[in-house]
Amino acid sequence: MVPAHQGGGVMRVDLLTESVAGLDEALAAVDAFDRALVVGLLRPHAVQAAGLTELADAVAGTPLAGRVAEAAEKAAAGAASEDHFVALAAARTALVGSVHDALMERVEAATGRSHAGESVPEPPEPHPANLLVAARSWLADLARCGWQGIDHEVVSGSAAVVSAMLPDPDLRRLATLLDGFAAELAASCPGSALERVPVRRWADLWSRAMVLTVPGAAGVPVTGMVSGRLLPLGVDVQEHATAVQAQVHAVFEPADGGASRLVRGCVSVPKPDTIVGAGLWQLLRPHMSLLAAVSEGRSMDLSDMPVTAEGDLVWSDARARAGAPADAFATARVALSTASVSATAPLDRHPARIAAPVFLEGYSSQQDDDGLTFTVADHRLAVDTDRIPTAGPLTPEAVAVSRACIGLLRWDAGEFTLQPLAVETTVRKKLTAIHAGAWAGGTTDKAGARAEKAATDAGTMLRERAGRLLRK
Amino acid sequence: MSDWERSSTARVVPPARPRKLAKVPFVELADGRVQGVVSSGSDIERVYVSSVAAGTFAFACSTNNNRPCGGARGSFCRHIRTLIDEAALQYGPERVARYLRLDTDVWGTTEDALAVAMIATGPPRGDNAAAASVFSRFLRHLAYLELAPTTAPVPEMQWFPPTRAVA
Numbered sequence: 296m297v298p299a300h301q302g303g304g305v306m307r308v309d310l311l312t313e314s315v316a317g318l319d320e321a322l323a324a325v326d327a328f329d330r331a332l333v334v335g336l337l338r339p340h341a342v343q344a345a346g347l348t349e350l351a352d353a354v355a356g357t358p359l360a361g362r363v364a365e366a367a368e369k370a371a372a373g374a375a376s377e378d379h380f381v382a383l384a385a386a387r388t389a390l391v392g393s394v395h396d397a398l399m400e401r402v403e404a405a406t407g408r409s410h411a412g413e414s415v416p417e418p419p420e421p422h423p424a425n426l427l428v429a430a431r432s433w434l435a436d437l438a439r440c441g442w443q444g445i446d447h448e449v450v451s452g453s454a455a456v457v458s459a460m461l462p463d464p465d466l467r468r469l470a471t472l473l474d475g476f477a478a479e480l481a482a483s484c485p486g487s488a489l490e491r492v493p494v495r496r497w498a499d500l501w502s503r504a505m506v507l508t509v510p511g512a513a514g515v516p517v518t519g520m521v522s523g524r525l526l527p528l529g530v531d532v533q534e535h536a537t538a539v540q541a542q543v544h545a546v547f548e549p550a551d552g553g554a555s556r557l558v559r560g561c562v563s564v565p566k567p568d569t570i571v572g573a574g575l576w577q578l579l580r581p582h583m584s585l586l587a588a589v590s591e592g593r594s595m596d597l598s599d600m601p602v603t604a605e606g607d608l609v610w611s612d613a614r615a616r617a618g619a620p621a622d623a624f625a626t627a628r629v630a631l632s633t634a635s636v637s638a639t640a641p642l643d644r645h646p647a648r649i650a651a652p653v654f655l656e657g658y659s660s661q662q663d664d665d666g667l668t669f670t671v672a673d674h675r676l677a678v679d680t681d682r683i684p685t686a687g688p689l690t691p692e693a694v695a696v697s698r699a700c701i702g703l704l705r706w707d708a709g710e711f712t713l714q715p716l717a718v719e720t721t722v723r724k725k726l727t728a729i730h731a732g733a734w735a736g737g738t739t740d741k742a743g744a745r746a747e748k749a750a751t752d753a754g755t756m757l758r759e760r761a762g763r764l765l766r767k
Numbered sequence: 768m769s770d771w772e773r774s775s776t777a778r779v780v781p782p783a784r785p786r787k788l789a790k791v792p793f794v795e796l797a798d799g800r801v802q803g804v805v806s807s808g809s810d811i812e813r814v815y816v817s818s819v820a821a822g823t824f825a826f827a828c829s830t831n832n833n834r835p836c837g838g839a840r841g842s843f844c845r846h847i848r849t850l851i852d853e854a855a856l857q858y859g860p861e862r863v864a865r866y867l868r869l870d871t872d873v874w875g876t877t878e879d880a881l882a883v884a885m886i887a888t889g890p891p892r893g894d895n896a897a898a899a900s901v902f903s904r905f906l907r908h909l910a911y912l913e914l915a916p917t918t919a920p921v922p923e924m925q926w927f928p929p930t931r932a933v934a
């Protein structure tokens with residue numbers, strides 16, 4: 296029996312566990328190419344050449360076909376130019392994009408939410424390309440070395456490019472990606488001693504970076520200004536050693552009475568690697584009042600807030616003010632299922648980018664060696680508790696005993712998973728909501744205050760050093 | 768391929784553990800060394816640049832003005848010991864030992880044993896040639912504090928989920 300919930304749509308978990316037609320074939324071609332990158336394309340062997348051909352064949356019916364076939368042939372001969380590498384990265388991106396689209400159809404069917412139908416317009420005029428050329432050259436070196444061939448000399452080639460790119464807002468996306476990627480590669484040197492290689496991950500990062508070196512590829516233009524009420528659902532945090540981003544998922548209700556839609560408000564910043572935990576919130580908090588609204592359980596009233604066709608608000612504190620109290624679980628129960636979903640920009644069509652807000656209740660939970668799973672109407676959904684940030688009150692234990700959950704539906708390594716953003720659970724016989732992002736705007740919680748204090752001290756110490764040394 | 772190999776969000780590097788930064792504002796595992804910057808106990812304007820090389824445990828310590836540290840003639844000075852202790856706090860002792868190619872049977876399992884185990888091998892004194900580059904990496908690290916935040920989305924960060932696993 297399918298549990299019905301009050302006012303909301305029923306989440307069809309069964310649709311998430313069925314196989315998706317064409318998905319295995321597309322990913323097999325992706326894997327074949329990815330394995331070629333493990334060994335590198337300096338002097339490819341027959342196996343790698345076959346992997347390149349498999350990628351080219353998989354896009355044979357598309358407008359990319361001619362360029363990719365040529366690139367695959369050159370690469371198989373160990374003679375690929377940087378443009379050929381870009382063509383291969385574009386082919387892989389297109390294939391993974393088709394996987395994304397198939398998965399999103401599933402997500403929309405399972406959540407009963409519809410697509411707004413708007414398409415994402417072309418990015419604006421390209422950025423001057425010197426640094427992009429330098430980045431592309433480094434990525435081409437990596438492809439030739441292969442993951443098993445990386446050493447400190449090759450990897451450190453990105454440092455100067457990243458340092459030069461980071462201050463430029465137009466290059467921030469590529470800079471942030473290269474910075475995180477290079478840190479992983481550096482920690483994995485020498486590649487010849489690696490016991491295992493994150494094959495798909497590094498090919499993802501490589502292809503994405505390669506495509507972002509095409510001038511203009513990173514632009515997702517603002518397509519409108521919105522006014523109305525913003526009802527937060529929860530906060531998703533992403534971090535690598537030298538960057539952090541917080542993304543608030545929310546339902547937006549336009550003031551003109553139009554249809555509500557799912558949107559995101561986000562803020563990100565580069566950081567020293569020693570700023571972690573509660574220190575991340577401290578870095579982000581001053582730049583987006585929405586984080587405080589999340590902690591206080593409030594809605595926000597927006598006026599003329601810029602938004603992209605993807606549903607990303609380009610947040611400005613001047614265009615938002617704190618609104619009435621709004622319980623995220625009430626929003627999830629009442630408003631989530633009818634909110635529409637935005638289009639996805641071509642480059643963002645990737646399974647790793649899927650993060651669909653969902654609400655679940657009436658499930659049972661099982662904990663075993665593989666982790667936590669929720670069972671809804673006999674169908675199991677894995678719960679990714681590892682994604683819950685440590686600087687917050689939500690714990691895997693609380694999720695395991697929860698009765699209702701707001702989360703993000705994600706897909707990775709062949710299956711859908713649920714990333715918990717908030718749960719309802721019983722604490723001392725009282726139904727209590729616990730939010731992963733509860734400390735985003737600050738906290739009075741005892742453990743939270745202690746973490747804040749330690750993070751403040753670390754930040755102060757570094758700023759004092761920076762003040763003394765950087766302006767000498 | 769295993770699930771880890773076909774995961775887009777496989778965790779490769781565990782996040783740094785929080786630690787107090789007063790004594791050692793900067794430590795990293797880079798260029799084949801554990802290297803970093805150690806505060807002088809007495810003079811706020813002075814810092815020491817200290818390092819230990821992987822494999823040989825060759826050590827070096829000098830001030831940021833390139834004066835050799837008086838304590839680092841025969842063996843590890845207290846700056847180097849502090850550096851190793853803080854590296855173990857930040858990255859976890861196992862990862863530091865692995866990076867240094869320090870035999871795990873030798874150093875056991877407690878954090879402070881790392882420096883002791885290396886000293887016992889009678890490590891050679893290295894030169895201070897790397898000090899300038901370590902110090903400039905410290906400055907680059909501090910410069911991250913001055914970069915502006917953005918509220919434009921960075922979809923690339925979707926590949927970098929947090930993890931509760933510790934180093």
Ligand SMILES: [Zn+2]
Pocket residue numbers: 815817828829836837838839844845846847
């Ligand atoms: Zn010393």
